[in-house]
Amino acid sequence: MLKIIVPIKQVVDLSHIKFDDDGVGTIENTTGGEINPFDLNALEVAVQIKDKLGATINVISMGEQGADSILKDAIARGATEAFLLEDSAFKDSDTLATSYTIASTIRKMGDFDLIVCGEKSVDGDTGQVGPEIAEHLGIPHVAYVSKIEEIGEKLVLVSDMDGEQHTVECSFPILLTVTKNINTPRLPSLRDKLNSRKAKVEIWHSDDLISEANINRFGNAGSPTFVDKITLPSEGGRKGKTFKGSDLETVKELTNELEKDEILKGFSTK
């Protein structure tokens, strides 16, 4: 039976975050986080493999107590075991520290065949943790996988590569980052949702990883990067020329402006 690992991240839906003029975000009108939408595609890949070939799926998330709700959600969606990495020592981790901590966790779990990661997170937007985990573990990775053509002894995958699609063959163990186009994640059934409430979430602290890791590489201490400041992108410089009406005359007024401002110059009929 294949052993699959899916790291997932808790995020807050962007529509619930209000940013003030200094770029400080406040979370409003929500009871908690949700699974990063891109990670749902990764989980769906794992669940489809489980349905077809049989597999165990361990989901891992790093975060505070609230994160156990997203892990239970992952169980409702088909994961078999859930692990929460919770410790003040993990706070302020950048992508290097995060990937190191998750890689150490995966080592501690023992053998695995496949790690599936989402393309990126909607809050950090980095998409870097996946391949970093692969490097820490010394295994190959294939990024931007948009299709799994074959899975058995070998894997045949389609990877999106800067305007080309590469069909590649590889074997286990391997880490994949999958695109949002690879599948449409299923919704959990009501029964699975109810059952998942009772599911056990294993909680690991930094001490639990001591055998696999150098604890100085966790959290703030293990993070070379830090955010110095946050600003709102300036909307300044927008011309804000508005016209009212759908008739040809109004459209002419608009195109006159576009012509005058040299916008039309950039158009080329193909």
Added chain:
Amino acid sequence: MTNNKNIIIIAEQQNSKIKSISYELLSKGKDIAEKTGADLFAVLLGEQLDNEANELIYYGADKVFLYQHSSFRDFDPQNFKLNIVNLVQEQKPDLLLLGASHLGRSLAPRLAAALQAGLSADCVGIEVDDEGNIIQIRPAFSGSVLAYVKTKTKPVIATLRYKSTQSRKRDTSRKGEVITREAETIPSLITILRKQKSGDINLTEADIIVSGGRGFKKADDLSILAELAKTCGGVIGASRPLVDDGWIGKEHQVGFSGNTVKPKVYIACGISGSSQHLAGMRRSDIIIAINTDPSAPIFKIADYGIVGDLYEIVPNLISEIKGRIL
């Protein structure tokens, strides 16, 4: 003159031709090198690149480290990493700069983990402060905010988005050195069986995007959007509801859980401008909005707005543009 300070950019090639992102990286690298007094180096991995390598010098590199091997024709994350890590350990650059391409975003994290270095992905700007520290500016929360990131250790590793900067003028009188290095290889664990041009449209690199939203009443009506896109030489984008309803493929989706775009011109037709959508397109150079509702949020960030019925405006716009650009 010897100079210990240096910046390294990772050039990209396809079919033994250097890709334009490489010249943008050189331009940004040069901006920083001029401020810090560093030399600018480029790394190029591939095959049959003896002449092409000089192009990197014409666009600003002081030295090019060239690694040629038949297995480097296509990107291989572990082999590329191996050679670049060795070079970085030898040259000790302050900054290692890659493109925020699929290649760069697949390679940079492996380099960062191998070197235990800090990585800032998808930067839109890189600056130097008064103390000479490198500041990486990158969008977060799908572009709702810009984060200014600093790095405590060297090298700083960053990937830079397409079109964040303009490449410099090609100057064939520039002098530099192409240094051929022996390529080190390990057996690749990933075999490329086939390659094909992606049928997908590439929204993130498009200069002109014509997008539709809920203002369209049925899927068939998107034909006028396609016509407008064709007239402008643009590609079609869409807001999430159209994708969710199955009117158009996910690859066209702009926003929060879709593509983040920065075209020269973005034309939003019947898009009100939810925070999810704005997050994906607010960095467009010029925004033109067409919507019936004058209070729609899209107008707040638009350069040109026209309040009215897209079913009349779009055909009128098509004929006006055709009349003027032909």
